[in-house]
Amino acid sequence: MLSNASKYAIRSVLFLAENSSKNKKYGAKIIAEELEIPLHFIAKLLQQLARVNVISSSKGPHGGFYTAKKNLQNNVCAILDEIESGNVFEPCFMGLPQCGDENPCPVHHIVAPFKDALLEKFKHQSISEFSREIKEDGSLLSLKGID
Amino acid sequence: MLSNASKYAIRSVLFLAENSSKNKKYGAKIIAEELEIPLHFIAKLLQQLARVNVISSSKGPHGGFYTAKKNLQNNVCAILDEIESGNVFEPCFMGLPQCGDENPCPVHHIVAPFKDALLEKFKHQSISEFSREIKEDGSLLSLKGID
DNA sequence: CTTATAAAAGATATTTTAGTCTTTTATATA
DNA sequence: TATATAAAAGACTAAAATATCTTTTATAAG
Ligand code: SF4
Ligand code: SF4
Numbered sequence: 601m602l603s604n605a606s607k608y609a610i611r612s613v614l615f616l617a618e619n620s621s622k623n624k625k626y627g628a629k630i631i632a633e634e635l636e637i638p639l640h641f642i643a644k645l646l647q648q649l650a651r652v653n654v655i656s657s658s659k660g661p662h663g664g665f666y667t668a669k670k671n672l673q674n675n676v677c678a679i680l681d682e683i684e685s686g687n688v689f690e691p692c693f694m695g696l697p698q699c700g701d702e703n704p705c706p707v708h709h710i711v712a713p714f715k716d717a718l719l720e721k722f723k724h725q726s727i728s729e730f731s732r733e734i735k736e737d738g739s740l741l742s743l744k745g746i747d
Numbered sequence: 748m749l750s751n752a753s754k755y756a757i758r759s760v761l762f763l764a765e766n767s768s769k770n771k772k773y774g775a776k777i778i779a780e781e782l783e784i785p786l787h788f789i790a791k792l793l794q795q796l797a798r799v800n801v802i803s804s805s806k807g808p809h810g811g812f813y814t815a816k817k818n819l820q821n822n823v824c825a826i827l828d829e830i831e832s833g834n835v836f837e838p839c840f841m842g843l844p845q846c847g848d849e850n851p852c853p854v855h856h857i858v859a860p861f862k863d864a865l866l867e868k869f870k871h872q873s874i875s876e877f878s879r880e881i882k883e884d885g886s887l888l889s890l891k892g893i894d
Numbered sequence: 895c896t897t898a899t900a901a902a903a904g905a906t907a908t909t910t911t912a913g914t915c916t917t918t919t920a921t922a923t924a
Numbered sequence: 925t926a927t928a929t930a931a932a933a934g935a936c937t938a939a940a941a942t943a944t945c946t947t948t949t950a951t952a953a954g
Binding site for chain 2: 897898899900901902903904
């Protein structure tokens with residue numbers, strides 16, 4: 601459903617939301633290592649996200665990527681809008697373009713509530729809220745230390 | 748989450764389950780038109796499915812694909828096992844390979860119940876049951892007549 | 895037996911996604 | 925001002941998914 605690009609992007613942004621600040625920046629290299637994703641791939645994605653102010657960046661020594669307060673007001677959809685081309689949840693599960701509650705495919709009553717819940721979360725929960733939830737729940741972002 | 752190949756395959760099998768029988772066969776061409784999917788692509792998939800007895804086929808004039816009684820005892824997972832390479836639901840949503848109930852990613856509590864429900868359905872509901880449900884619910888398989 | 899039909903098989907092409915490599919630009923600090 | 929650092933930009937390669945085309949094989953029916 602989500603491309604690798606999106607998944608990498610979401611994890612990176614949440615990582616920065618949890619760990620970074622204006623004076624604690626992370627280079628693409630460290631992020632790539634920490635989340636175990638390809639360096640040059642994530643570098644590009646981070647640049648894209650910086651361009652649309654989902655995250656911030658600064659060049660040069662001690663530079664890197666970070667999330668400022670105002671960045672954290674964005675929601676996860678802002679990430680997907682930039683990375684993914686087109687609407688993520690429209691070309692749905694069973695691949696029927698013209699369907700929905702009126703014309704349900706065989707798994708609609710399973711898929712629909714899930715889609716709604718996820719979309720609600722991605723649309724209306726800010727990245728900072730998401731991040732706080734991760735801290736509280738002990739949700740997983742990095743893969744370090746797990747095998 | 749599912750590839751086009753899987754989605755086409757599922758829809759085709761369910762189409763045959765609803766419409767075909769030993770003496771009412773459907774050629775790849777008709778199926779492709781009916782479900783609005785690429786002819787040569789679905790032809791290959793149908794051949795694969797016939798090889799593992801998820802559906803039946805016969806060559807020559809008045810030949811085509813159909814579902815015999817015993818074919819319908821299969822479940823949807825049998826389709827996925829043949830078409831998709833590897834486990835469909837393991838490389839999950841957020842792309843964390845080592846996670847789950849103990850190490851949940853930020854959306855695990857949304858995704859997990861959905862995954863479970865869908866997997867349950869795909870594993871334990873036979874194609875004939877699936878098909879009956881479609882008839883009763885008026886679920887959608889074909890795209891003909893919708894725009 | 896011949897012919898038309900349709901699946902089976904498999905080669906090839908296209909598109910999308912994923913991943914890598916190199917060069918340029920900005921900047922902090924020594 | 926020179927240097928090292930790290931993002932920005934963009935060209936390039938690789939792999940997978942998707943789709944098309946051609947040839948072969950089986951068979952029902954005339
Ligand atoms: S689950 Fe619902 S929205 Fe998705 S393809 Fe089926 S009918 Fe359409
Ligand atoms: S934690 Fe749950 S939802 Fe998240 S990737 Fe793993 S299985 Fe999927």
